[in-house]
Amino acid sequence: xxxxxxxxxxxxxxxxxxxxxxxxxxxxxxxxxxxxxxxxxxxxxxxxxxxxxxxxxxxxxxxxxxxxxxxxxxxxxxxxxxxxxxxxxxxxxxxxxxxxxxxxxxxxxxxxxxxxxxxxxxxxxxxxxxxxxxxxxxxxxxxxxxxxxxxxxxxxxxxxxxxxxxxxxxxxxxxxxxxxxxxxxxxxxxxxxxxxxxxxxxxxxxxxxxxxxxxxxxxxxxxxxxxxxxxxxxxxxxxxxxxxxxxxxxxxxxxxxxxxxxxxxxxxxxxxxxxxxxxxxxxxxxxxxxxxxxxxxxxxxxxxxxxxxxxxxxxxxxxxxxxxxxxxxxxxxxxxxxxxxxxxxxxxxxxxxxxxxxxxxxxxxxxxxxxxxxxxxxxxxxxxxxxxxxxxxxxxxxxxxxxxxxxxxxxxxxxxxxxxxxxxxxxxxxxxxxxxxxxxxxxxxxxxxxxxxxxxxxxxxxxxxxxxxxxxxxxxxxxxxxxxxxxxxxxxxxxxxxxxxxxxxxxxxxxxxxxxxxxxxxxxxxxxxxxxxxxxxxxxxxxxxxxxxxxxxxxxxxxxxxxxxxxxxxxxxxxxxxxxxxxxxxxxxxxxxxxxxxxxxxxxxxxxxxxxxxxxxxxxxxxxxxxxxxxxxxxxxxxxxxxxxxxx
Amino acid sequence: xxxxxxxxxxxxxxxxxxxxxxxxxxxxxxxxxxxxxxxxxxxxxxxxxxxxxxxxxxxxxxxxxxxxxxxxxxxxxxxxxxxxxxxxxxxxxxxxxxxxxxxxxxxxxxxxxxxxxxxxxxxxx
Numbered sequence: 001x002x003x004x005x006x007x008x009x010x011x012x013x014x015x016x017x018x019x020x021x022x023x024x025x026x027x028x029x030x031x032x033x034x035x036x037x038x039x040x041x042x043x044x045x046x047x048x049x050x051x052x053x054x055x056x057x058x059x060x061x062x063x064x065x066x067x068x069x070x071x072x073x074x075x076x077x078x079x080x081x082x083x084x085x086x087x088x089x090x091x092x093x094x095x096x097x098x099x100x101x102x103x104x105x106x107x108x109x110x111x112x113x114x115x116x117x118x119x120x121x122x123x124x125x126x127x128x129x130x131x132x133x134x135x136x137x138x139x140x141x142x143x144x145x146x147x148x149x150x151x152x153x154x155x156x157x158x159x160x161x162x163x164x165x166x167x168x169x170x171x172x173x174x175x176x177x178x179x180x181x182x183x184x185x186x187x188x189x190x191x192x193x194x195x196x197x198x199x200x201x202x203x204x205x206x207x208x209x210x211x212x213x214x215x216x217x218x219x220x221x222x223x224x225x226x227x228x229x230x231x232x233x234x235x236x237x238x239x240x241x242x243x244x245x246x247x248x249x250x251x252x253x254x255x256x257x258x259x260x261x262x263x264x265x266x267x268x269x270x271x272x273x274x275x276x277x278x279x280x281x282x283x284x285x286x287x288x289x290x291x292x293x294x295x296x297x298x299x300x301x302x303x304x305x306x307x308x309x310x311x312x313x314x315x316x317x318x319x320x321x322x323x324x325x326x327x328x329x330x331x332x333x334x335x336x337x338x339x340x341x342x343x344x345x346x347x348x349x350x351x352x353x354x355x356x357x358x359x360x361x362x363x364x365x366x367x368x369x370x371x372x373x374x375x376x377x378x379x380x381x382x383x384x385x386x387x388x389x390x391x392x393x394x395x396x397x398x399x400x401x402x403x404x405x406x407x408x409x410x411x412x413x414x415x416x417x418x419x420x421x422x423x424x425x426x427x428x429x430x431x432x433x434x435x436x437x438x439x440x441x442x443x444x445x446x447x448x449x450x451x452x453x454x455x456x457x458x459x460x461x462x463x464x465x466x467x468x469x470x471x472x473x474x475x476x477x478x479x480x481x482x483x484x485x486x487x488x489x490x491x492x493x494x495x496x497x498x499x500x501x502x503x504x505x506x507x508x509x510x511x512x513x514x515x516x517x518x519x520x521x522x523x524x525x526x527x528x529x530x531x532x533x534x535x536x537x538x539x540x541x542x543x544x545x546x547x548x549x550x551x552x553x554x555x556x557x558x559x560x561x562x563x564x565x566x567x568x569x570x571x572x573x574x575x576x577x578x579x580x581x582x583x584x585x586x587x588x589x590x591x592x593x594x595x596x597x598x599x600x601x602x603x604x605x606x607x608x609x610x611x612x613x614x615x616x617x618x619x620x621x622x623x624x625x626x627x628x629x630x631x632x633x634x635x636x637x638x639x640x641x642x643x644x645x646x647x648x
Numbered sequence: 649x650x651x652x653x654x655x656x657x658x659x660x661x662x663x664x665x666x667x668x669x670x671x672x673x674x675x676x677x678x679x680x681x682x683x684x685x686x687x688x689x690x691x692x693x694x695x696x697x698x699x700x701x702x703x704x705x706x707x708x709x710x711x712x713x714x715x716x717x718x719x720x721x722x723x724x725x726x727x728x729x730x731x732x733x734x735x736x737x738x739x740x741x742x743x744x745x746x747x748x749x750x751x752x753x754x755x756x757x758x759x760x761x762x763x764x765x766x767x768x769x770x771x772x773x
Contacts, residue, residue: 235729271737322732326740334740342740 008158011092013075018155047580049133051118052539054140056437058115059430061144065108066423066502068151072100074499077461081492083479093478094161098184099154101164106188107147109284109418112426114143114198117226117287120433121202123532123539124220126211126547131204133578134620139194139201141588146191149595153183157599160184163476165277166247168258168269173251179599185248186595192241193591199233202226211531214550217311220530221297221304221553224311225290228318229283235322236279243272252601267332274325282321284418286314288425289356292378295428296360298527299375300367303554306359313352313359320349330401339398346396353389357382370527373447377428380455381420388416391466406476409469412462419458427451427505435524439538440516446508450501457497464491519644529554534566536642545635546571567639574629581625587616663706670699 008014032038048054075096079088088096118136122129130136153159157179162171171181206227210219219227246257247269256262258269297304304310326334326342360382369375391413395404404410435441464487473484480488523533533556535543546568551558559565594609639645674695677688704710708719 231725235725239733265741268737268741271741275733275736322729323736325736338740 006156008155013088013092014155021155042582043580046585047582049129049137049578049580049584050541051122051129051133051136052437054136055115055118055120057140058111058118058143059437061147062108062112062115062426065103065111065147069100069103069108070499070502072096072103074495076100077492077495079478080480081485081489088478090478091161094163094476095154095159095180097476098160098163098166099150102150102160102184102188103147104418105164105280105284106191107143107150109422109426110195111143111147112430113284113287113422114195116291116426116429116433117202117229118198119437120429120532121223121226122205122209123436123535123543124223124530125206125209125214126531126544126550127205127209128543128575129578130201131209132201134581134584135197135201137581137584138587139197141194141584142197142591143191143194145588145592145595146187146189146194149190149592149599150183150187152596153180153187157183165270165273167273168247168250168266169260169264171247171269172259172266173254174259179601182248182251182599182601185244185251186599189241189244189248190591190595192237192244195233196237196241199230199237203230203234206230211547211550211555214555217308218550218553218555220555221293221307221310222287222290222530225286225293225314228314229286232279232283232286232318232321236276236283239272240276240280243269243276246272248598252598267329270329270332271325274328275322277328278325279318279321281418282317284422286317288422289314291425291429291432292360292381294530295374295378295432296363298432298525298529299370299372299378300364301370301527302363302367303529304359305362305365306355307553309355310359313355316352317349320345320352324349327396327398327401330398331405336398343396343398347393350389350393357386357389372525373442373444373451374428374432376448376451377424377431380451381424381428384420384424384455384459385417388413388420392417404469406474407469408465408473408475411475412465412469415462415465419462427454432525433532435520435537436532436535436539438513440512440518440520441524442512443508443516446504446511450505450508452501453504454498454501457494457499457501459494461491461494461498464488464494522643523556528556531555534559536639538642540635540638540642542575542577542630542635545575545639565643567643569636572632572635574631575635576627576629578627579625581623583616583620583623587613587620590616659706663702666702666706667699670695670702 007018032041045053045057075088076093079085079093118130121127160166160171160176160180160183162176162181162184166181166184169175171184206219206223216224246255249255250257250259250264256264258264258266260266293304293310324342324346326338327346330339330342364379369379371379391409395401395410395413431442431447468484468487468491471484473480520537522536524537525533528534530553531550544566546566548555548559548562548564548566548568590609590612594606594613597603597605597609674692677683677691677695681688683691708723
């Protein structure tokens with residue numbers, strides 16, 4: 001293989017990408033060496049099994065991916081505003097919309113939410129870590145290397161170009177030869193291992209490690225939504241795993257599951273993809289609902305309205321999410337009866353979702369609302385998401401869908417649910433829990449600027465797209481006629497405004513890192529209701545020295561009334577902690593090596609990598625490290641320092 | 649944390665070896681045996697049932713009682729999902745498919761007549 005077949009050549013934008021990758025990597029290596037931080041990086045981060053640190057790494061990776069996916073989006077919008085400029089050619093445009101979609105869903109939305117769950121769920125239920133801390137590290141690193149593999153594709157080998165849905169037969173080896181689609185298949189497979197393992201890990205953690213007295217119906221709503229999400233992950237992700245594996249075998253070993261020849265069934269790919277794909281949408285929306293519930297209850301200073309109805313609605317949405325997948329391909333031709341069945345199940349989802357919307361409104365009703373930055377994101381979510389939901393019901397009507405299908409109406413709809421739903425929740429949750437992660441708050445003034453820029457930009461960007469869609473503009477086209485120029489131009493302006501909002505947010509993070517006051521209260525906002533706010537800030541390694549008996553889903557409110565804290569000197573015992581280990585990092589790195597070899601169909605190297613993974617598993621099986629204990633004296637000292645106590 | 653278990657996991661080793669063997673047998677049946685197609689399908693189904701049994705008895709604590717009892721709840725959900733995947737795929741992938749996008753019942757007939765009929769049928773909906 002020649003070097004110019006290995007690297008992508010001939011595209012000035014991609015050369016710029018290569019140069020920036022080399023420059024950023026060189027800078028990072030230089031800084032780490034200059035400040036002698038290699039050992040710190042390895043000991044504190046790469047080998048960690050602490051759920052808080054893993055969560056932070058998830059969120060940082062997700063923010064980096066938000067940047068990458070956002071740049072993709074801006075490139076597409078530039079092309080569509082000025083199609084005559086030939087900014088992107090058709091092939092490059094195909095690659096950009098494919099990576100935009102895949103990165104935003106798989107490598108941005110999910111890791112961001114999983115990062116927040118990582119940090120917050122154990123704190124909300126009074127656990128010291130995940131049930132399986134080692135597995136948690138394996139999850140993170142397999143996600144990280146999966147994302148790395150996928151992102152390498154645009155400079156090495158060529159990016160996938162069959163859309164994020166990767167439909168057969170277009171994605172088959174006949175119509176898309178070369179490594180591009182293999183990057184998609186193996187990048188998703190690798191990070192899928194991490195998602196599935198996290199699902200199992202979190203489910204066990206929530207079911208087995210709750211604080212004394214915390215029954216299921218006394219769990220905070222975010223923990224509830226996480227629990228239901230783990231159920232969806234465990235049942236939906238195996239379908240993706242199998243579908244990806246079948247297509248990988250098709251492409252690399254020449255089988256005929258989804259091919260046009262040899263009795264293959266290309267439409268089965270769409271069927272399997274959406275059997276996973278629809279529950280996947282709820283994997284990224286249910287935790288978001290949980291975050292909004294927490295933020296709204298806190299800053300409305302009220303108990304969440306209709307706790308039981310909220311929980312019930314989540315369960316029903318999760319159940320329905322498995323029986324609506326056909327609405328993604330009504331036009332495939334399954335016939336009127338099949339379409340009608342799925343049309344009805346689809347519209348039924350609007351009922352529990354409506355229940356949730358009204359419960360949030362009822363929580364806000366007659367409350368004293370504190371307009372903090374996280375609350376602004378949550379308040380903006382309600383009307384924006386409702387617009388997305390209503391257009392969703394329109395799309396759910398099978399007969400009408402024949403008009404909307406694959407137009408910008410659809411594009412606008414799913415951005416209207418995923419951005420106000422998931423992205424707003426990520427921002428709300430990150431700002432809300434930021435003090436618990438980094439020991440200081442984000443600057444409110446700059447944070448609100450970021451919010452308003454992003455919100456206005458969002459509506460400016462996507463609202464015109466509904467009308468472009470109704471006018472007949474198809475998705476995934478790289479050139480448009482002059483009659484659609486105005487709306488496309490407005491839309492592009494909106495996209496750049498969102499980009500500006502993101503830059504202001506990054507500025508807010510840097511500004512706050514330098515100037516925000518430290519040594520703040522455990523209940524940093526003063527409006528916290530749940531157990532995570534009972535810990536001191538910064539949170540000790542072991543989270544909770546002791547735990548009170550939990551009596552309601554607003555544990556902190558009860559504790560404040562009774563004057564309890566998570567530091568009860570009479571109940572102290574030595575705390576058992578898991579040891580840090582480099583094995584997860586090494587194991588995932590070997591998986592990356594094996595997957596990379598398989599992308600280029602270097603079978604021998606892939607087999608060597610596979611053997612390496614098995615060796616790592618054997619090493620792990622005979623690893624009898626039982627962790628270590630933190631003694632009572634050390635706990636007392638840590639807690640006194642963290643709580644600023646100087647008595648005795 | 650549980651105490652370290654020094655007992656050699658015989659059941660797990662046997663189960664693991666058996667599931668690998670069954671997989672190889674299934675692959676051989678499909679790829680290299682000279683059986684008629686129907687018998688291959690039946691053989692693979694039978695092997696799958698045995699495989700599921702091995703999983704349940706060797707790994708999923710189905711015979712245990714008490715604190716580590718079988719996860720009935722999860723197994724029930726797993727069966728429901730498996731049913732949705734299989735029945736749902738059959739339903740969407742085979743029901744109503746004709747080459748003229750008409751009604752569902754005419755794909756066995758041929759020629760212009762059925763074409764006409766299915767159009768009428770379509771309007772009837």
